[in-house]
Amino acid sequence: MTTQMAENTAPFDRPPQRTLDGPKAKGLRRTLRLLRLILRPTQYLDDNVRRYGPMFQIGGDSSSPLVYVGDPEVVREIFLLDGTQALSAPTNAVLQVMVGEHSILLLDGAPHQRQRKLLMPPFHGDRLRTYGHLISDITRQVSADWQPGQSLLARPPMQALTLGVILQAVFGWREGARLAELQRLMGTLLDFFATPISASFLFFPALRKDWGAASPWGRFVALRERVRQLIYAEIRDRRADLAQPDVDSHAKTDILTLLLLARDEQGQAMTDAELHDEIVTLLLAGHETTASALVWLLYWIHYLPEVQQKLQAELAALGPQADPMAIAQLPYLTAVCQEALRIYPITPTTFARVLREPITLADYDFAAGTALLPATYIIHQRPDLYPQPREFRPERFLERQYAPHEYLPFGGGHRRCIGSALAMMELKIGIATLLQDFALALPDRRPVLPARRGLTLAPPASMRLQVKSQRHSTPTSNL
Numbered sequence: 001m002t003t004q005m006a007e008n009t010a011p012f013d014r015p016p017q018r019t020l021d022g023p024k025a026k027g028l029r030r031t032l033r034l035l036r037l038i039l040r041p042t043q044y045l046d047d048n049v050r051r052y053g054p055m056f057q058i059g060g061d062s063s064s065p066l067v068y069v070g071d072p073e074v075v076r077e078i079f080l081l082d083g084t085q086a087l088s089a090p091t092n093a094v095l096q097v098m099v100g101e102h103s104i105l106l107l108d109g110a111p112h113q114r115q116r117k118l119l120m121p122p123f124h125g126d127r128l129r130t131y132g133h134l135i136s137d138i139t140r141q142v143s144a145d146w147q148p149g150q151s152l153l154a155r156p157p158m159q160a161l162t163l164g165v166i167l168q169a170v171f172g173w174r175e176g177a178r179l180a181e182l183q184r185l186m187g188t189l190l191d192f193f194a195t196p197i198s199a200s201f202l203f204f205p206a207l208r209k210d211w212g213a214a215s216p217w218g219r220f221v222a223l224r225e226r227v228r229q230l231i232y233a234e235i236r237d238r239r240a241d242l243a244q245p246d247v248d249s250h251a252k253t254d255i256l257t258l259l260l261l262a263r264d265e266q267g268q269a270m271t272d273a274e275l276h277d278e279i280v281t282l283l284l285a286g287h288e289t290t291a292s293a294l295v296w297l298l299y300w301i302h303y304l305p306e307v308q309q310k311l312q313a314e315l316a317a318l319g320p321q322a323d324p325m326a327i328a329q330l331p332y333l334t335a336v337c338q339e340a341l342r343i344y345p346i347t348p349t350t351f352a353r354v355l356r357e358p359i360t361l362a363d364y365d366f367a368a369g370t371a372l373l374p375a376t377y378i379i380h381q382r383p384d385l386y387p388q389p390r391e392f393r394p395e396r397f398l399e400r401q402y403a404p405h406e407y408l409p410f411g412g413g414h415r416r417c418i419g420s421a422l423a424m425m426e427l428k429i430g431i432a433t434l435l436q437d438f439a440l441a442l443p444d445r446r447p448v449l450p451a452r453r454g455l456t457l458a459p460p461a462s463m464r465l466q467v468k469s470q471r472h473s474t475p476t477s478n479l
């Protein structure tokens with residue numbers, strides 16, 4: 001099975017280097033390099049790996065070095081560092097315009113650990129089971145008007161699906177004016193990240209100039225303010241509800257209620273400002289990434305007919321009314337999702353880890369202030385871990401188990417993605433529902449390459465699907 005990617009000629013079999021080399025440039029050349037990283041991220045990484053090996057360094061003479069880490073042994077040791085040794089907030093500060101200063105993304109050390117403890121329970125264990133039917137229901141809602149013969153852009157319905165799931169999980173809403181408005185506004189807010197040009201103020205703070213509603217930054221700030229008002233209104237109403245004597249707060253499973261009730265080790269509740277920033281973080285982190293992964297899955301499954309046939313056979317064996325939790329456990333479907341997140345990880349690196357002290361990791365000496373970037377894309381393309389890495393071959397995940405430092409689409413260590421289990425459920429149940437209900441095709445058979453979308457990589461927004469026929473539709477359940 002072959003794909004469009006060029007053969008990997010990266011020197012992974014080189015003897016290990018213990019001092020790091022990398023591209024050096026100043027002024028205009030530095031800006032051009034940044035533009036290349038923004039516009040052609042995978043080619044930028046491939047070129048550097050070819051020239052310098054899987055670990056390379058940027059800067060370091062007058063600025064603090066930034067090291068792309070494509071050596072799994074070094075990544076293993078990075079994932080063992082804690083939040084007092086390695087900081088992510090300094091480099092995540094670029095996201096503050098979106099998520100606010102209290103977001104978990106902008107915290108390190110003890111405050112970060114506290115926020116993680118409060119945020120993680122709704123995404124694990126039995127809580128997750130409650131999302132199974134919700135995901136298949138929302139998949140059917142977003143595809144309800146698909147007609148045979150129709151050609152449609154793949155991303156908008158996948159984004160509606162993941163936004164619907166995270167809004168329902170966070171607020172417990174199924175309908176209402178606030179849901180409809182927030183859904184619309186979040187979609188528009190994310191469209192700012194659809195192209196490198198509209199997202200340019202993220203990378204170049206000098207462009208953050210408010211020239212009124214017609215300027216990109218002015219429009220962005222106005223939208224962000226309206227989202228803020230809606231979320232604060234919901235927090236206020238929910239606090240008032242919970243204060244009513246007859247409310248059974250234990251019957252509520254939405255994340256906002258759980259966060260309102262959560263207390264840290266000192267018995268402290270989250271403030272409104274913290275709640276707001278965490279909710280925006282969950283809405284953004286939880287929907288943009290998963291939508292991109294769903295579009296990749298639609299691409300690979302319809303680009304490679306043998307993958308689709310195997311999936312259809314596995315799904316057919318479960319019968320037409322399969323339980324979503326049984327779907328989520330299917331081995332080949334799981335392997336297809338894992339392979340889609342391997343070949344083009346949604347984030348080409350994890351968050352950076354900025355070292356507070358000098359440290360030696362797997363025989364490399366790093367100075368204090370070095371920003372280490374576990375390079376997911378580079379590790380996922382290593383032929384020693386993934387033979388023929390440019391081929392989409394789900395079977396590799398059935399044949400061997402990968403360690404957390406060898407397969408890292410959700411990062412690792414003390415900052416590992418808190419929504420990974422929910423995201424995997426969305427991918428598996430969303431795709432299985434669509435395959436059960438529709439026969440789809442790619443109208444354009446040309447290979448698709450990743451495009452920049454904000455800080456992530458995604459299939460280009462222009463990717464289309466064709467609805468060939470409708471198989472059968474199951475009525476949505478009454479959750």
Ligand code: HEM
Pocket residue numbers: 104105116166281282285286287289290293346347349350351352409410411412413414415416417418419420422423
């Ligand atoms: C396919 C979908 C997703 C991918 C590929 C993804 C990937 C990632 C990655 C790479 C990180 C950084 C981890 C690190 O630096 O070690 C991260 C962090 C995070 N993700 Fe996800 N994610 C996905 C879905 C979600 C969902 C559904 C949610 C929430 C519902 C979520 C919430 C978060 C949060 C809150 C963090 C920050 C964790 C921290 O700083 O401690 N993500 N994600």
